[in-house]
Amino acid sequence: xxxxxxxxxxxxxxxxxxxxxxxxxxxxxxxxxxxxxxxxxxxxxxxxxxxxxxxxxxxxxxxxxxxxxxxxxxxxxxxxxxxxxxxxxxxxxxxxxxxxxxxxxxxxxxxxxxxxxxxxxxxxxxxxxxxxxxxxxxxxxxxxxxxxxxxxxxxxxxxxxxxxxxxxxxxxxxxxxxxxxxxxxxxxxxxxxxxxxxxxxxxxxxxxxxxxxxxxxxxxxxxxxxxxxxxxxxxxxxxxxxxxxxxxxxxxxxxxxxxxxxxxxxxxxxxxxxxxxxxxxxxxxxxxxxxxxxxxxxxxxxxxxxxxxxxxxxxxxxxxxxxxxxxxxxxxxxxxxxxxxxxxxxxxxxxxxxxxxxxxxxxxxxxxxxxxxxxxxxxxxxxxxxxxxxxxxxxxxxxxxxxxxxxxxxxxxxxxxxxxxxxxxxxxxxxxxxxxxxxxxxxxxxxxxxxxxxxxxxxxxxxxxxxxxxxxxxxxxxxxxxxxxxxxxxxxxxxxxxxxxxxxxxxxxxxxxxxxxxxxxxxxxxxx
Numbered sequence: 001x002x003x004x005x006x007x008x009x010x011x012x013x014x015x016x017x018x019x020x021x022x023x024x025x026x027x028x029x030x031x032x033x034x035x036x037x038x039x040x041x042x043x044x045x046x047x048x049x050x051x052x053x054x055x056x057x058x059x060x061x062x063x064x065x066x067x068x069x070x071x072x073x074x075x076x077x078x079x080x081x082x083x084x085x086x087x088x089x090x091x092x093x094x095x096x097x098x099x100x101x102x103x104x105x106x107x108x109x110x111x112x113x114x115x116x117x118x119x120x121x122x123x124x125x126x127x128x129x130x131x132x133x134x135x136x137x138x139x140x141x142x143x144x145x146x147x148x149x150x151x152x153x154x155x156x157x158x159x160x161x162x163x164x165x166x167x168x169x170x171x172x173x174x175x176x177x178x179x180x181x182x183x184x185x186x187x188x189x190x191x192x193x194x195x196x197x198x199x200x201x202x203x204x205x206x207x208x209x210x211x212x213x214x215x216x217x218x219x220x221x222x223x224x225x226x227x228x229x230x231x232x233x234x235x236x237x238x239x240x241x242x243x244x245x246x247x248x249x250x251x252x253x254x255x256x257x258x259x260x261x262x263x264x265x266x267x268x269x270x271x272x273x274x275x276x277x278x279x280x281x282x283x284x285x286x287x288x289x290x291x292x293x294x295x296x297x298x299x300x301x302x303x304x305x306x307x308x309x310x311x312x313x314x315x316x317x318x319x320x321x322x323x324x325x326x327x328x329x330x331x332x333x334x335x336x337x338x339x340x341x342x343x344x345x346x347x348x349x350x351x352x353x354x355x356x357x358x359x360x361x362x363x364x365x366x367x368x369x370x371x372x373x374x375x376x377x378x379x380x381x382x383x384x385x386x387x388x389x390x391x392x393x394x395x396x397x398x399x400x401x402x403x404x405x406x407x408x409x410x411x412x413x414x415x416x417x418x419x420x421x422x423x424x425x426x427x428x429x430x431x432x433x434x435x436x437x438x439x440x441x442x443x444x445x446x447x448x449x450x451x452x453x454x455x456x457x458x459x460x461x462x463x464x465x466x467x468x469x470x471x472x473x474x475x476x477x478x479x480x481x482x483x484x485x486x487x488x489x490x491x492x493x494x495x496x497x498x499x500x501x502x503x504x505x506x507x508x509x510x511x512x513x514x515x516x517x518x519x520x521x522x523x524x525x526x527x528x
Contacts, residue, residue, distance in 0.1 A: 053197035054083070056188050057311075058157045058181050058229075059133055060169050061208035064250075064283075064303075065160030067109070069294035070129030074301060074468050075138075078106035082137035083155045085184055087124075092117035094124035096176065096183045104155070104191060109134050109297075111158045123159040123180035130297035131158055132207065132304030138444050139308030144316065152316070154202065157184040165211040166221045171228040181229070185236050200239040202315050204229055205307055209250035209262035210293070219265035219272070222247075226276055244315065245269075245277050246307055249522055251284040251415070251432075252293050252425035257362075259416035259524065267325065267521045274320070280310045281323045284415055284433070285355065285519045287471040288426030298445070298470040302514040305443035309516065321345075324437050324518040327396075331412055331527045338374065338399040338412060338527055339389070345518045346439040349388045349395050352517070354472065354485055354498055355434045362419040362429075371415045371433020371520070372399055376407035388435075397435065410527040414520055435520040442474070442513035449512065453479070454505045458487065458497040462510075466492045469512055477510040479503020485515070 059065050067073075087093040089101035093115055109130045118125025133156040144152035159177040161169055169177040185201060192199035204226075212218045226245050233243050249266045263282075270279035286299045295303070314321040327341035342349065351370060359366040359373075366373045369383040382402035389396050399412065415433040424430035447469070451462035466489060473486045479502045487498040 052200040054153050054155055054188065054192050054199045055202040056155045056157060056185060056199070057133070057136070057202050057205060058185075059131060059160060059205045059207070060158075060177055060181070061160040061206050062164055062169075062210060063128070063160075063162035063294060064210075064300075065131065065205070065207035066126050066158060066162055067129035067131040067297075067300055068162055069289040069291065070109075070131070070297040070300045072297065072467075073109035073130040074297045075109040075130060075134035078108050078134070078138075080138060080141040081151060081153045082107040082134070082141060083153065084108075084111060085155075085157070085187060091115070094180070094183075096179045098183050098187050098190075102187055102191075107134050107137050107154075107156055111156070121162050122176040123161070124176075126161055127158065128162060130300045132205070132300050132307055133158060135301040135304030135444065136205070136308040136311070137304075139305045140312055140316070142444050143308070143312045155188050157181055159184075160207065163211065165215065166208065166218060166225070169208070170221060170225045171232075172224075178228075182232055182236065185233055189236055200237050200241065201233045201243045203311055204243060204245045206245050206247040207303070208247070209260070209266055210253040212262040213250075213254045213260040215265075216261055218262045219269055222265070222269055223273060223277065226273070242276060244275065246280055246310060246314075247277065248280050248303065248306070249282040251282050251522065252288075252423050252430070255423050256421050257418045259413065263416070263522050264524055267323075267523050270323070271325075271328065275314075278310055278314055278321055279323050279325075279521060280306050281518055282415065282520070282522050284425070284431055284522070285352075285436075285472070285515070285517075286426065292423040292425040292427055292430070296470065298468055298514070301445050301468070302443075302470070302516070305445065305514060306516060308443070309441060324349075324435070324520045326523060326525055331525055333405070333410065333527050336401040336404040338401070338410075339396050340372075340399065340412060340525075341394065341396040342520075344395050344437050346437045347395060348390065348438055349397070350436055350438060351388070351434045352436050352519075353434070354487075355432060356428055357434060358415075358419060358428075358430075358432055359417075360419075363417055366417075369399065371435060372397070373413040373417055374399060374401060374405075374411070375413070376405050376410045378405075378407035381405055411524055412527055413522075413524045415522040416524060431522065433520055433522075436517040439517050441516040443516060446511065446513035448509055450507055451510050452506070453501045453503070453508055453510075455479075455503065456500045458500050460495050460497060460501070460510070461493055462495070463493050466495060469495065470514065472515050473512050474515055475510055475512055477508060479508060480510065486512070 083104045086105040087100035115125045159180045167173045269277040322343045331340045365380040365382040374381040420429035481499040485498040489495045
């Protein structure tokens, strides 16, 4: 399967372009061509002819969908022509009947400021900080400009509700998220008609699942959300194409050590409904805010770029997408060895040694599993080792147990069990694993900075320049060892590298970008 291009950015898009709240010039696209040199594109990845002028992308979910803890925001300027809706009419703004004084303005964060008259966190008073949407929009446009020379204009609607389960954001629940979506879609459609633009809905982005960790019907409810959105959105736009849901697994709930039903369902949805529901991957590999549940602004941008990467492949190019996941051929047992064939977006598989292995002091039967967990009816089974195996262009992971299983109901899990109670996202006790692919994609966050370094030291100083950088970002430059990351960030001026700087001391230019490898999804599968 072909994949998205490796991209190398040389400018931080967050810091260029226009940021005004006025109406953008939608007709002049000539200036965008100069941004094509930011990426090393593959001509074979040129998308088909664009079908629509304006494409709506809908974001729903709970706190991670609306940017909780994502402050101060970073995406404050719009370098392309991506848009959002602005209501300058009387309060309460953004009424569900489509009223208000509405206009299209450049897509920047915050998506909407705090609004008088809305006190319960529902749409439209739902935005908390940096959402994944502006970075997603800009990443889609950047890839499109590189691979086809064409603009890609997306209009973003964000309707999620922090802390609320699927029944509060779906159609049947009768709350404001779902009708808020339809209201904005109708408005966009009217504006497109008035401007002589074609219009369609491209996708729904679902960043959700924390409040449904014990919900055994979650998969069914999310698929019903897909069906309802498709029926109602197509009735508004007249489009024939499906509106897929792109979702990411929640990796922090529950606040106990047991596995999450919604996390498993978020993967199974993509397996059971291919092309309609697309799982972009897990979120255990992200850097979390101090509450170990939410992200800082930089990691919402990282998530938006991953959504964009998958959206471009699956929706713009119409190509199949699978995350790094167990193959549907299924796991097999031979004596004390379990083989798990893998679907790998960008081979080869690799162990990420920068993620510390889980289960070193708790659930120690799995301490050698690098995130894999094995149990049967007699309880947890000790893992001696795990090994990546390549054969005939296929890759799998072999799990070598201490002894052959003797119980029934043998299962393999991955990154499903935490090592402590409480919320543990991004900590050494969190649900996590070390397996990833070799995708070298670098997004629109990529940035070159002049920093002070010392030979054979890991401390780096980049005065007042690191607001967009995060732990686990890749670092490159003369004197930087291959595979070096930001091990920690102390401030907007200081960080620590994962490996000592090998060049001469002084001021050097370093390149930074968010890690966009595809990490193995969290799962539980039966072993026959």
